[in-house]
Amino acid sequence: MFGCKQFADVAPPGVPGRFYVATHGMSQIAGRHIVVTGGASGIGRLVALKLAGLGGKVTVWDINPEGLDRVVTEINALGKETARGHLCDVSQRAQVYRIATETAAALGPVDILINNAGIVSGRRFLELADEKIEASFAINTLALFWTTKAFLPAMIERNLGHVVTIASAAGLIGVAKLTDYSASKWAAVGFDESLRAELRQVAPGVRTSVICPFYIDTGMFRGVKTRFPALLPILQEDYVATRIVDAIEHDRQRVIMPWLVYVVAPMRALPVRFFDWVARFLGVNATMDDFIGRR
Numbered sequence: 001m002f003g004c005k006q007f008a009d010v011a012p013p014g015v016p017g018r019f020y021v022a023t024h025g026m027s028q029i030a031g032r033h034i035v036v037t038g039g040a041s042g043i044g045r046l047v048a049l050k051l052a053g054l055g056g057k058v059t060v061w062d063i064n065p066e067g068l069d070r071v072v073t074e075i076n077a078l079g080k081e082t083a084r085g086h087l088c089d090v091s092q093r094a095q096v097y098r099i100a101t102e103t104a105a106a107l108g109p110v111d112i113l114i115n116n117a118g119i120v121s122g123r124r125f126l127e128l129a130d131e132k133i134e135a136s137f138a139i140n141t142l143a144l145f146w147t148t149k150a151f152l153p154a155m156i157e158r159n160l161g162h163v164v165t166i167a168s169a170a171g172l173i174g175v176a177k178l179t180d181y182s183a184s185k186w187a188a189v190g191f192d193e194s195l196r197a198e199l200r201q202v203a204p205g206v207r208t209s210v211i212c213p214f215y216i217d218t219g220m221f222r223g224v225k226t227r228f229p230a231l232l233p234i235l236q237e238d239y240v241a242t243r244i245v246d247a248i249e250h251d252r253q254r255v256i257m258p259w260l261v262y263v264v265a266p267m268r269a270l271p272v273r274f275f276d277w278v279a280r281f282l283g284v285n286a287t288m289d290d291f292i293g294r295r
């Protein structure tokens, strides 16, 4: 979207993957103010580091103070002294609005919002405590509304910006032991699609991306298994983070990974019995059998 760029590879010590710092020209990321929620660990941390490496001014929000300090230090070790961290529980609407004001006051209007914070319960429906169900929706779904409401007006005003929703493959297909998670991520996919349609009408320069990965090796889903690793691999967090950055740079509106998950949509034209049989054959509903998660 913003012209040519040239990068030097400068992977920081201890962080896997490809890192780039713009050496001349301008990239879509360089100079942009980027907020990553849940950026103290996992995918959010890696995305924050990669975007900072591309010259972005990154603000990380999280509920984990040690993780926040760590990621801000890591980003500043890349030679960027602009990174900020804010303790913010994205499920708390008033807190989101307050910290959003502080965030914009510190580094200017936010150009790119990455709604990444998320949680999983990983229990059968009747074993789910009511509070867990509420928390899943508060963090995985409702928080999207609060953060986006906080930053979108300034994007619309400038007709420039990008809202990234980290959803899940479980937002495209229901999975046993993921009723609350799956439902909250379906809502996230619907949120992105409706927002995209609205923005096309009111501010076409403001883009959205929805990211729907299968399981990733961050620890959030520790213990999950896949019957056909060649077709449905547990994804590596660096790969997913790279695809998210690529989606921002190249205005990709929907990223689904791995490729096999793309067949879910056309499969819905089939009778439900056949759809369910294929899901069972692929082992989708057994993936969570040995789930441990972060417990």
Ligand SMILES: NC(=O)c1ccc[n+]([C@@H]2O[C@H](COP(=O)([O-])OP(=O)(O)OC[C@H]3O[C@@H](n4cnc5c(N)ncnc54)[C@H](OP(=O)(O)O)[C@@H]3O)[C@@H](O)[C@H]2O)c1
Pocket: 037, 038, 039, 040, 041, 042, 043, 044, 061, 062, 063, 064, 067, 088, 089, 090, 091, 115, 116, 117, 118, 119, 139, 166, 167, 168, 169, 212, 213, 214, 215, 216, 217, 218, 219, 220, 221
């Ligand atoms: N991992 C997967 O297999 C997978 C697959 C598909 C999609 N996703 C989605 O990808 C996103 C990132 O997942 P991940 O695997 O990187 O997870 P992660 O490693 O658990 O990182 C999530 C981060 O969000 C923080 N967080 C939790 N609740 C929060 C809240 N209320 N407010 C602010 N921050 C909060 C966590 O802090 P604490 O550590 O203190 O809890 C953690 O730092 C999530 O939306 C997840 O649903 C993950």
